[in-house]
Structures are given as structure tokens and as C-alpha cells.
Amino acid sequence: MIERTPLLNTATYAVLLLGALSVFVPLWLVYVGATLTVREINIPELHLFPGDHLFDNLQAAWARGHLGGRLANSLIMSLGVATGKVVMSAITAFGLVYFRFPGRMLIFWMIFITLMLPLEVRIVPTYAVAANALWPFQTILDVTGLSTVIAALTGVQVALEWNLLNSYTGLILPLIATATGTFLYRQFFLTVPDELLEAARMDGAGPFRFLTEFLLPLSRANMAALFTIMFLYAWNQYLWPLLATPDRAGFGTTSVVELKMLAPSVLTNGGGTPDWNVAMAGCLIVMLPPLLLVAFMQRYFVRGLIATEK
Amino acid sequence: MEKRATFSKTSVGVMFVLPQILLVFTFFYWPTGAALYWAFTLERPWGGGNEWVGLDNFRQVFADRAYWGSIIRSIIFAGATSFLSMGFGLLLAVACDRGLKFYQAFRTVFVWPYAVVAPAAALAFRFIFAPEAGIFSALVKSNHEFWNPAQNGYHAMTMIIVCYSWKYAAYCFIFFLAALQAIPRSVIEASALDGAGVLRRVRDIQLPLITPTFFFLLVISITDSFQDSFGIVDVMTDGGPAKATEFMVYKIYFDGFRGLDYSGAAAQSIVLMFLMMVLTFFQFRFIERRIHYS
Amino acid sequence: MAAVTLRRVKKNYGPTTVVHGVDLEINAGEFVVILGPSGCGKSTLLRMIAGLEAITDGEIAIGEKIVNTLEPRERGCAMVFQNYALYPHMTVAENIGYALKVAGMGKAERTARIKAVGDMLGLTEFLERKPMQLSGGQRQRVAMGRAMIREPDVFLYDEPLSNLDARLRVAMRVEIRRLHQRLGTTSLFVTHDQVEAMTLADRIVVMNKGIIEQVGTPDEVYHRPASTYVAGFVGSPGLNLLHATVDKAALCIRFKDGQSIALDQEQAASLSDGPVVFGFRAEQTQVVEQGGLKIASSFNEALGSSRLLHGLLADEEAVISIPGDQPFNVTSSINVTIPSKAMHFFDPESGRRIG
Numbered sequence: 001m002i003e004r005t006p007l008l009n010t011a012t013y014a015v016l017l018l019g020a021l022s023v024f025v026p027l028w029l030v031y032v033g034a035t036l037t038v039r040e041i042n043i044p045e046l047h048l049f050p051g052d053h054l055f056d057n058l059q060a061a062w063a064r065g066h067l068g069g070r071l072a073n074s075l076i077m078s079l080g081v082a083t084g085k086v087v088m089s090a091i092t093a094f095g096l097v098y099f100r101f102p103g104r105m106l107i108f109w110m111i112f113i114t115l116m117l118p119l120e121v122r123i124v125p126t127y128a129v130a131a132n133a134l135w136p137f138q139t140i141l142d143v144t145g146l147s148t149v150i151a152a153l154t155g156v157q158v159a160l161e162w163n164l165l166n167s168y169t170g171l172i173l174p175l176i177a178t179a180t181g182t183f184l185y186r187q188f189f190l191t192v193p194d195e196l197l198e199a200a201r202m203d204g205a206g207p208f209r210f211l212t213e214f215l216l217p218l219s220r221a222n223m224a225a226l227f228t229i230m231f232l233y234a235w236n237q238y239l240w241p242l243l244a245t246p247d248r249a250g251f252g253t254t255s256v257v258e259l260k261m262l263a264p265s266v267l268t269n270g271g272g273t274p275d276w277n278v279a280m281a282g283c284l285i286v287m288l289p290p291l292l293l294v295a296f297m298q299r300y301f302v303r304g305l306i307a308t309e310k
Numbered sequence: 311m312e313k314r315a316t317f318s319k320t321s322v323g324v325m326f327v328l329p330q331i332l333l334v335f336t337f338f339y340w341p342t343g344a345a346l347y348w349a350f351t352l353e354r355p356w357g358g359g360n361e362w363v364g365l366d367n368f369r370q371v372f373a374d375r376a377y378w379g380s381i382i383r384s385i386i387f388a389g390a391t392s393f394l395s396m397g398f399g400l401l402l403a404v405a406c407d408r409g410l411k412f413y414q415a416f417r418t419v420f421v422w423p424y425a426v427v428a429p430a431a432a433l434a435f436r437f438i439f440a441p442e443a444g445i446f447s448a449l450v451k452s453n454h455e456f457w458n459p460a461q462n463g464y465h466a467m468t469m470i471i472v473c474y475s476w477k478y479a480a481y482c483f484i485f486f487l488a489a490l491q492a493i494p495r496s497v498i499e500a501s502a503l504d505g506a507g508v509l510r511r512v513r514d515i516q517l518p519l520i521t522p523t524f525f526f527l528l529v530i531s532i533t534d535s536f537q538d539s540f541g542i543v544d545v546m547t548d549g550g551p552a553k554a555t556e557f558m559v560y561k562i563y564f565d566g567f568r569g570l571d572y573s574g575a576a577a578q579s580i581v582l583m584f585l586m587m588v589l590t591f592f593q594f595r596f597i598e599r600r601i602h603y604s
Numbered sequence: 605m606a607a608v609t610l611r612r613v614k615k616n617y618g619p620t621t622v623v624h625g626v627d628l629e630i631n632a633g634e635f636v637v638i639l640g641p642s643g644c645g646k647s648t649l650l651r652m653i654a655g656l657e658a659i660t661d662g663e664i665a666i667g668e669k670i671v672n673t674l675e676p677r678e679r680g681c682a683m684v685f686q687n688y689a690l691y692p693h694m695t696v697a698e699n700i701g702y703a704l705k706v707a708g709m710g711k712a713e714r715t716a717r718i719k720a721v722g723d724m725l726g727l728t729e730f731l732e733r734k735p736m737q738l739s740g741g742q743r744q745r746v747a748m749g750r751a752m753i754r755e756p757d758v759f760l761y762d763e764p765l766s767n768l769d770a771r772l773r774v775a776m777r778v779e780i781r782r783l784h785q786r787l788g789t790t791s792l793f794v795t796h797d798q799v800e801a802m803t804l805a806d807r808i809v810v811m812n813k814g815i816i817e818q819v820g821t822p823d824e825v826y827h828r829p830a831s832t833y834v835a836g837f838v839g840s841p842g843l844n845l846l847h848a849t850v851d852k853a854a855l856c857i858r859f860k861d862g863q864s865i866a867l868d869q870e871q872a873a874s875l876s877d878g879p880v881v882f883g884f885r886a887e888q889t890q891v892v893e894q895g896g897l898k899i900a901s902s903f904n905e906a907l908g909s910s911r912l913l914h915g916l917l918a919d920e921e922a923v924i925s926i927p928g929d930q931p932f933n934v935t936s937s938i939n940v941t942i943p944s945k946a947m948h949f950f951d952p953e954s955g956r957r958i959g
């Protein structure tokens with residue numbers, strides 16, 4: 001469109017530049033912080049230009065934060081959540097859309113409602129479940145009197161126990177138990193024309209074949225989008241890994257939770273001035289993987305974010 | 311909407327849905343039910359199960375001034391961060407949507423903060439705002455009262471709000487820009503032919519057409535600010551100083567895991583759940599999500 | 605009311621040129637239809653006149669004024685979009701009156717004008733509705749009303765009827781023509797439907813791949829197509845085009861299979877010996893028992909009022925049309941004669957008309 005709005009264009013660019021600056025400045029300050037020595041960084045003045053101790057600090061952060069293992073934990077958890085979500089959502093949506101069975105609508109709503117309440121609000125009992133994932137089933141047996149029956153019949157006292165704390169399963173499963181992706185797939189499957197199934201069936205494809213050879217290839221873009229979103233979501237998790245990994249010496253925790261340990265303060269875990277240079281180096285390391293992912297997958301990321309609407 | 315063509319084997323269909331049901335039952339409904347149960351009961355001190363206490367736990371929670379404090383702080387935080395992140399997100403989205411040269415580069419950059427892990431952003435801003443080493447250190451040198459988030463609750467709150475808004479402005483930006491770009495080009499062109507200049511078009515056409523997104527983001531950013539603030543608070547201030555940044559989720563965590571008061575934490579969880587359900591319900595029920603362009 | 609003049613107007617999108625230096629003169633008050641296949645640059649041309657696209661090169665004038673760098677709102681054009689582009693959040697009345705509101709007209713006067721336009725278009729009872737609550741035809745009227753109310757110098761229509769069903773399209777076509785008679789505003793109408801073009805236009809501009817093939821009245825375009833492209837595009841079916849050789853000595857043209865058609869002196873004078881593309885309209889032939897051209901017929905289509913016979917003449921496709929009520933017996937071939945008035949000749953190299 002032809003527009004002669006030089007003033008407005010200048011103003012627009014000013015806004016855009018200010019926006020870009022406010023994105024860059026904090027990131028730049030982190031970078032600069034990560035390149036200074038402890039002495040330099042604690043000189044009370046504005047540090048705008050990088051020093052030359054980046055690698056020392058990265059090394060220190062890597063060692064002090066056990067970042068090798070911690071990053072591996074983060075990566076395994078994020079991949080697990082993203083993959084689990086992509087697979088689980090696909091098959092659930094498939095079952096809900098392409099089959100008729102009694103209670104289907106009830107199940108649909110049961111899953112739908114999980115969208116309303118995030119993990120954080122039911123954190124305490126979820127922790128209890130993670131401490132023994134079979135607690136619900138044990139309780140059901142106890143309350144219904146089945147365990148007494150079993151004890152009487154077999155002489156075995158039923159004591160179900162499966163501790164998920166300090167395990168990848170425990171980190172991953174509760175984060176998968178929501179409906180986010182299921183709805184994305186459901187919407188998508190509903191737009192797939194009925195004729196496709198009819199044609200596939202005439203060619204002799206069963207449900208499993210239809211899912212893997214028709215629907216999934218068609219939803220590749222959706223899968224990529226969901227994967228990116230869920231990976232980011234999992235990498236970002238803080239409260240859950242904080243609770244689910246009490247054994248810091250053994251299993252360790254995720255890199256994101258570990259970050260806090262790099263910067264003790266009066267308010268958080270006991271006094272002292274943190275080694276800011278090392279903390280910022282750790283910060284750089286931990287923020288890098290998701291930033292890279294988003295940089296490479298921006299199209300899918302934005303699309304996924306909007307499609308799932310969280 | 312329903313499929314006309316489906317598979318007939320019921321058992322196979324159930325098999326596909328079963329894993330999700332098991333997960334949702336174990337990690338969603340059971341904990342939610344447990345929270346309800348705990349909220350209305352009290353664990354007997356020397357074992358022997360729980361005792362039904364009715365609304366006692368809620369009475370206790372609501373009688374606690376600290377709890378009201380956490381609610382008020384959560385609301386202030388939600389209001390301030392929604393205002394800031396939506397405001398900046400919208401401004402940048404409108405600027406990008408003008409489609410001037412290089413706008414794609416700006417668009418890419420504006421998405422980044424959302425990809426920065428919240429606790430990492432928290433640590434970064436804690437450093438930036440640190441009176442001993444950050445950009446404020448130069449100012450603080452002479453006057454220690456001027457800025458000290460470790461002791462001044464208002465400073466701490468400000469710091470957390472800025473950090474959170476920095477990250478979530480990117481989120482709002484993504485949604486606002488998508489909504490603006492969903493407006494058909496021809497509608498904008500028609501208004502240009504009708505004589506409306508750029509700013510007039512923003513006011514008369516673009517903003518009214520993205521109101522659904524506006525309300526959607528408002529609800530999302532309020533509910534998100536309740537839940538996602540935890541990591542930032544924990545890394546930046548641990549809820550301090552003197553509980554000045556203790557929000558609802560943080561208090562649940564603190565009372566439940568540090569204070570081991572399961573019933574109190576459960577009662578708080580139920581209150582929070584109720585709040586979130588009301589907000590979400592409101593969104594589903596009253597906010598039309600899309601404008602239908604003919 | 606204003607004239608519109610295009611001088612060597614060119615448009616590039618990056619490295620591709622989509623409009624190649626178009627020259628066009630539209631008189632004040634004229635109704636001009638731009639006709640061409642999808643992707644030929646019709647919309648681009650219209651949008652450049654409206655100021656919605658910048659022009660790469662050349663000059664556009666509306667009235668006396670060069671408008672190259674003027675913004676859309678300064679050009680005095682109103683446009684009806686293919687998808688109508690109504691404001692979904694405004695009522696019909698607000699949609700129609702928006703331009704006046706922006707121009708700062710008072711409420712009372714505005715309401716009166718909206719009412720007048722609404723009455724003229726039969727929208728009176730819908731004024732308080734939102735576009736969503738209207739049928740396709742009603743939305744189309746609102747779009748027209750929005751354009752009309754400003755009393756623009758130039759009306760631009762970009763395929764405004766293509767989203768309507770066939771009956772409504774015919775009705776709206778008549779209405780647009782009637783409106784033009786009443787208001788007399790200079791109008792440019794883009795379409796790829798040649799029936800629309802023939803019925804609406806004072807003059808038709810036939811476009812192909814970003815260039816103008818012919819500008820002329822509907823009659824000229826139909827009866828004297830300027831190129832093989834226009835000949836094939838206009839008319840239903842398009843002109844039959846067959847390769848042949850001129851033999852001036854024998855006063856005839858000869859097809860590859862040895863058949864020939866006699867020319868008269870006048871025709872022969874404008875032709876020169878050698879290859880030529882010969883054209884004739886399906887509906888301007890006469891079926892004869894003996895003599896004439898022999899066409900090996902393959903199949904036929906009954907259209908009710910007429911019947912189209914498809915066949916091969918010297919291995920090239922040809923179609924002829926006979927009245928629908930004429931008795932017809934399927935035979936392997938059919939003989940036709942073509943009156944000399946109905947013969948067209950084109951240069952096989954350039955595709956331009958000869959004579």
C-alpha cells in the first residue's frame with residue numbers, strides 16, 4: 001500500500017528498536033557478566049564490555065553445577081515429555097475421533113477438564129503420588145475391601161509400592177498427564193475428510209495401519225509444533241523437578257533447578273554474595289538449548305503455541 | 311463435529327485411549343481428589359487415618375493474615391504483569407504488523423525472551439538488579455537505601471514483576487501478532503480506501519478485531535502468573551524479604567513442604583483451583599475466541 | 605467522474621514482472637471491463653490504480669492529476685473486493701457510513717446518506733445487522749453501498765460477483781449496469797468471466813500475462829479479435845484456429861490434408877503466400893450436404909438451444925454449432941461452408957490479426 005508517513009515510520013522503528021534493545025540488553029549483560037573475573041564483576045559500576053574469562057567461568061560453572069549430568073537429566077526429561085506427549089496425544093485423539101464406544105463423551109470431558117488446572121495447584125498430592133505411584137490403586141483395593149479378600153484367599157498381603165521420586169519416569173509422567181496435545185490432534189483429525197478413511201479401508205487398512213501410514217504422515221507439521229512446545233515446556237519446569245528429585249547427590253536434578261544453587265544469597269539458601277560471573281556462565285549454558293531450538297524451529301514453535309493455546 | 315466413517319471395533323478404540331486415562335487418573339484426578347479430601351480432613355497426630363473436620367481448614371486458612379497477604383500480592387502481581395506484558399506485547403505487535411522493512415528480523419528477536427527459561431531469566435535479572443554487582447551497583451554506591459531488593463519488599467516485587475513481564479511480553483507478542491495478521495488484508499485496504507490513516511485504522515479496525523485475543527490473553531496471563539511465577543520467585547527472592555513476594559503457589563509449596571501442613575496446603579490448593587476454574591470457565595463461556603471473517 | 609490514464613505502467617514483484625508496461629485510456633463515465641485468465645495481472649492493475657500497490661514504472665493519472673505517489677485515500681477511488689472485505693465488527697450502517705465518519709461528517713447527515721444508499725440497494729431492513737448475519741448477495745450489496753456512498757470519481761470492482769451463485773450473479777450484473785447508468789461514475793471491472801465482460805462493458809480490455817492484447821467494444825472483441833489469444837479466449841466456444849497455407853495464385857487457402865477454401869479478391873489482397881492461421885466461429889458455419897469443408901466428427905454436446913459438434917479438420921480440433929432443434933443424425937463426417945465475412949486470418953508467428 002502506498003503510504004507517505006515518514007513521521008509514523010520513524011516512530012515505528014523507534015518502538016521496534018527499543019523493543020529489540022530491551023530483549024538484547026539483559027542477554028548482553030548476562031554475557032558480559034560471564035566473561036569477567038569475580039573481582040571485576042564486584043566492582044560497583046556498569047559493566048558493558050566483555051572481559052576475557054568466558055571459558056574459565058564456563059568451566060567453573062560446569063564443574064560447580066555438575067552441569068554435565070544435570071543437562072543430561074534436563075535433556076532426557078524434555079525429550080521424554082515431548083515424545084511421550086506427541087505419541088500419547090496422537091493415539092488418544094485417534095481413539096476418541098475414529099471409534100465409537102460407550103462413555104466416549106465422558107472420557108472426552110474427563111481429559112478436557114485437565115486443561116483447566118496446572119500441576120502447580122495440586123502439587124502436594126501429586127508429590128505423594130510420585131512417592132508411590134500405586135498408592136491410588138492400593139487405596140482402591142483397601143477401601144473396596146478387595147485387599148482383605150485377596151489376603152484371605154491367597155494369604156498374601158497386598159502392598160503395592162512404586163516410588164517414582166528420583167527417576168525419569170517420575171519427572172516425566174505427571175507432565176504428560178494433560179490434554180494439551182490431544183486437542184490439537186483431535187482438531188486436526190476432524191478436518192481430515194471421511195473419504196480418506198473410506199478409501200483406506202477399501203484398500204484393506206486396519207486401524208493401526210491407518211494411523212501410522214495415513215494420519216501421522218499427514219500431521220507431521222503438527223507433530224513438530226507440539227514437540228517443540230512440549231520440549232520447551234518440560235525444559236522450563238522448575239517446581240516439579242525441584243520436588244521430584246530430592247536425592248541431589250545420587251540422581252541429581254535438572255539443570256534448571258541446579259541454577260539456583262550457583263547463586264546463593266541472603267534470601268535464598270543462606271548468605272554470601274554469589275560468584276556472579278560463574279552464575280551468569282551457568283545461566284548462559286542452561287538457556288542455550290531452548291533458545292537454539294526456538295531459533296531453528298521458530299515457525300513450528302509459533303504455530304504450535306497458537307494452535308495449542310497452552 | 312463427528313466422523314461419519316469410523317472403525318467398528320470398540321475394544322481397539324478403548325485400547326488407544328486407555329494409557330491416557332490411566333495417566334490422567336493417577337496424576338490428575340487422584341491428586342485433585344486427594345487435595346479435596348485433605349482439605350476437609352485433619353491427620354490424627356498419632357496415626358489412624360484422617361478425621362473429618364468440615365470447613366475447619368478453610369476457616370483457619372482464611373483467618374490467617376499471611377494467606378490474605380499472599381492473595382493480595384498474587385493479584386497485584388497478576389495485574390501488574392498482565393498490564394506490562396500485554397501492553398508491550400501489543401505495542402510491538404502493532405509496530406511489527408505495519409510490515410515495514412526488516413520487520414521479520416524484529417519479529418524473530420521479540421520471540422526470544424519466551425524461549426529463555428524462567429529461572430535462568432530470574433537469575434539474570436537478579437544479577438542485573440543486584441545492588442552489589444549489577445547495573446544498579448553504580449547508583450547504590452553512595453546511597454544504600456536507594457536500591458536493595460534483598461531488604462526492601464517493594465524493590466523485590468518490582469524486580470520480579472520486571473523479570474516476569476520481560477518474558478511474557480514475548481508470549482503476548484506472539485498471540486497479538488498472529489491475531490493482527492489473521493485480519494484479512496483486504497479489510498485493512500478497504501479502510502484505507504475509506505480514508506482512514508494508519509493510526510485511525512489501528513483504533514477503528516485492528517484493535518476491535520483482536521479483542522477476542524485480548525481477553526483470551528488477559529485470562530491466560532492471570533492464570534499463568536499464578537502458576538509460572540514460582541520458579542522466578544524461588545530463584546530471585548525465596549518469597550522474601552519478609553514474605554514480601556510470597557504468592558499463592560509459593561505459600562502452598564512452603565506450607566506443604568517446609569511446614570508439612572498438608573491440610574492447610576490442600577485447603578489453599580482448593581481455593582486456588584476454584585479461582586482458576588472460575589477464570590477458565592469465564593473464558594470458555596463468555597469470551598468468543600474468534601472473529602469470523604466473511 | 606474522472607478519466608483514468610495509464611502510461612507504460614509496469615509492476616515487478618522482485619525479479620518477476622507481472623505487468624509489462626500497460627498503456628490504457630479510460631474516458632470519464634465509461635464502464636471498462638478488464639478480462640483475462642487467472643494470474644494475468646488484472647487485480648494487480650486495479651490495485652495499482654487504487655494505490656494499494658506501488659507501481660514500478662510508468663504513470664497513472666486520474667482526471668488531470670498524476671497519482672503515482674498518492675495514498676489510496678487521496679485518489680478518489682472506491683473499490684468493491686472479491687471477498688467484500690466488510691468490517692466484521694460493524695453493523696451494515698456503520699460499514700456503509702465509515703468513510704463519511706472518517707471524513708468527519710456530522711451524524712445527522714451521515715444517517716440520512718446511509719439511509720438513502722440503503723434504500724437504493726434494498727438494504728433498509730438490514731442496516732442494524734452485522735455482516736455475519738447476511739447472505740452472500742446481501743453482503744455484496746453492502747460492499748457496493750460502502751463504495752457508492754462516497755460518490756467516488758472512480759469505481760473499482762475486483763471480481764465482485766465471483767462468490768455468488770449463478771442466478772444471483774446474473775441479477776447483480778444487471779443491477780451494477782443499472783447503477784452505472786444512474787450514477788455515471790467511471791468504472792473498472794475485473795473479471796475472468798467473458799459473459800460478464802460482454803454484458804457489462806462499454807469497452808473490454810483483454811489481458812494476457814501482464815500485457816494488453818486488445819481494447820475494444822464487446823462487438824469488436826468478438827467479431828474482430830486482434831490476436832489468436834483473444835480469439836481463443838472470447839466466445840464460447842472460442843474461435844476455431846487451424847493452420848493452413850495461403851495460395852494467392854489459386855485464390856484459396858489449403859489445409860494439410862489437401863482440402864481448401866476459396867478466398868475473394870479482397871481477402872487475398874491482405875494476405876501473402878505462405879503459412880497462416882485460419883479462424884472461424886462455430887456458430888457462423890452452415891452445414892451442407894455436399895462440398896465445403898469436410899470435418900470428421902467425433903462427438904457432440906447438446907446445450908439445449910444449440911448443439912456443439914466436435915471433430916477433426918486436417919488433424920486439428922474444430923467445433924461447429926448447429927441449432928438445437930435441427931434434426932441431427934450421427935454420421936462419421938459433416939460438411940460445412942463458412943461465409944467469407946466470418947473468416948479470420950492471423951499471423952502464425954506473432955498471432956496478430958491480418959486484415
Ligand SMILES: Nc1ncnc2c1ncn2[C@@H]1O[C@H](COP(=O)(O)OP(=O)(O)OP(=O)(O)O)[C@@H](O)[C@H]1O
Nearest residue numbers: 617618622640641642643644645646647648649796
Ligand atoms: N505480492 C506478490 N508477490 C509476488 N507475486 C505476486 C504478488 N501478488 C501477485 N503476484 C503475482 O502476480 C501475478 C498477477 O496476479 P494478479 O493477482 O494480478 O492476478 P489476477 O489476474 O487478478 O488473477 P485472478 O483472476 O486469479 O485473481 C500472478 O502471477 C501472481 O502470482
Ligand SMILES: [Mg+2]
Nearest residue numbers: 646647648762
Ligand atoms: Mg485477482
